[in-house]
Amino acid sequence: MRILPAAVFALLLATGPVVAQDFLQSFEDFVEEMLPERQAPRAAPRAAPDQPTPVEQRPVVGTDEAEAEPPLPRPRPAPVVREPEPDVLPEPEKTPSAPEEREPERVYQTACPALLGGRVAGEMLEPIAQSVCAERSPLSVTGLWVNGSEIALTSPVITNCQMAGALADWVGAVDLYARAAMNSAVVSVTTGTSFMCRNRLSAADGFVSEHGFANALDIVGFTLANGRVINVESDWLPMSAPEGRLLRQAHGAACGRFTTVLGPEADADHQDHFHLDLGCHGQTCTAQICE
Structure with a gap:
């Protein structure tokens, strides 16, 4: 609360305590409206849930903004070590099967x-x-x-x-x-x-x-x-x-x-x-x- 001049304060007391209290409350409200630096900071609007926060606005955990280091690249995946395949033995050569015996074609002859x-x-x-x-x-x-x-x-x-x-x-x-x-x-x-x-x-x-x-x-x-x-x-x-x-x-x-x-x-x-x-x-x- 600001300190009012003595003359103003004496005038308020002469008018009565109720009038003086209302005047003081109105005066404080006026002062707060005219002095923006005394206004309480308004809360920042919440970001929509489907819009990700930009990377540059994300806080760095455990460090000050001045000391924040750029993110390190992801480590390369460890090379996959394949187990050696077992030696495949060649299939034994198949013995050629004998050709299927076909019935001889009929010979058309004439009896004598x-x-x-x-x-x-x-x-x-x-x-x-x-x-x-x-x-x-x-x-x-x-x-x-x-x-x-x-x-x-x-x-x-x-x-x-x-x-x-x-x-x-x-x-x-x-x-x-x-x-x-x-x-x-x-x-x-x-x-x-x-x-x-x-x-x-x-x-x-x-x-x-x-x-x-x-x-x-x-x-x-x-x-x-x-x-x-x-x-x-x-x-x-x-x-x-x-x-x-x-x-x-x-x-x-x-x-x-x-x-x-x-x-x-x-x-x-x-x-x-x-x-x-x-x-x-x-x-x-x-x-x-x-x-």
Whole structure:
């Protein structure tokens, strides 16, 4: 409270204590309003809860503002020490497994009546496929059964079923003639070339021989039960001899059973054997060549 002048104070006392107290209170209020330096400091407005206090206004704990030090950088994280991975042993090499066995593909072949009926002895072979030469149902023929007797072949022949049946018929006719004319049966047939993939007459070019289709046989001669050996090369002539007559009868009998029959009178290439085949001649495959 400020000290009032004595005259003012004496005047107030004369007016009465109540009036003096009201005047003093009004005077103090006036003085406080006119003297801003005596006003109490107002509280700073609170910051909104969602607005962070600026860094420069944050108090430094434990130190004066003058002695506050700038914040230290965060320490680097300690390096991660990885444990060494265990040694991985290589996998043992796998033993290659055996390929799965597959069922063989079915081979479509045709059964041979001559083989089924026992007129020829032999067996079926796998299909032949060599370049252009082929036969789906070849036979390996080792002997014949004709006229109640077995007639051997000096070497097995590879042929088709049609040729095997025609061979049995033809040798049966030759055997009947030998029995009648020479009083001795045929016991074996001397065979030559059967299947062979080549051109006709073994030429470098031209048509493929019927030998290349297991459709031809070369016959060199016969052996009789009495031991007589008859060869085409040596016994074709003289034609008056018993051996010559048998060979000419055999040649003629072949012309009725095969489409191609070539002998010593055909050309020089057939001086020592009969060539027999079932090749197709003419538009209807019924024409025959008999030389």
